[in-house]
Amino acid sequence: MEINKKLDNLKSRLLELESVAIAYSGGVDSNFLLKVAKDTLGDKVIAVTLHAMMHSDREIEEAINYAKEFQVKHIVVNIDNFKVEKFIENNSDRCYHCKREVFNTVKGVANKHNIKYVLDGTNLDDLGDFRPGLKALEELNIISPLKECKLTKEDIRNLSKQMNLNTYNKPAFACLATRIPYGTKITKDLLKKIEKSEEYLVSIGFNQFRVRVHNDIARIEVGKDEIHKFFNEDLLNKTHKKLKEIGFKYVTLDMAGYEMGSMNK
Structure with a gap:
């Protein structure tokens, strides 16, 4: 009952937003979010994937294939030279500087397509790890509806399995x-x-x-x-x-x- 209530809350939240661009990696969380958003908002959803040097080619290909299955407009932005010096230096705030650059790019794509809000797949469990990138999301007003609706990684995997998503048991993958x-x-x-x-x-x-x-x-x-x-x-x-x-x-x-x-x- 509780997990279904969380899913209902997620759908209600998406309806409030009206049109969304999802920062899409093709991982468990963003794939689930994209599918629910597509089912809820139809063509008022786009997926945006950044392909930079810290991203695996295999992960990008999987993201492209999943988005095709959902029949979602999918935009892949290739950044051959990721020239964020604070990222290259790789201090403990590396993720913060990377996320600012990445999500500013996603926001630019959203604006070009007249999309109101940018979403990401942060879930409730992500708050338990050291994630300086979350600060960048807050500063850029990125919305994390999975976190807002208190969906855990286990919830997302279970719901993904119910929805027959191939990613329900996909291993965790980070940049x-x-x-x-x-x-x-x-x-x-x-x-x-x-x-x-x-x-x-x-x-x-x-x-x-x-x-x-x-x-x-x-x-x-x-x-x-x-x-x-x-x-x-x-x-x-x-x-x-x-x-x-x-x-x-x-x-x-x-x-x-x-x-x-x-x-x-």
């Missing part, structure tokens, strides 16, 4: 910069090495993972239910060889397993 420790300068080359390494983990069947970077060391985190896959000498050797080919000098496996936001510690 590639989250794999780099604060204080280490972000470069396109480093982000590409991370992306290639994680694409390799996908290709050998891993579901939830991160490749964290510490200078010339790649530290692989995988879900605790998947660590046992590495208890195989052949897989260890292949993974070591592959990541060294990609450009890392040392390759390690984190025995504590995957942990969301572990770099924030």
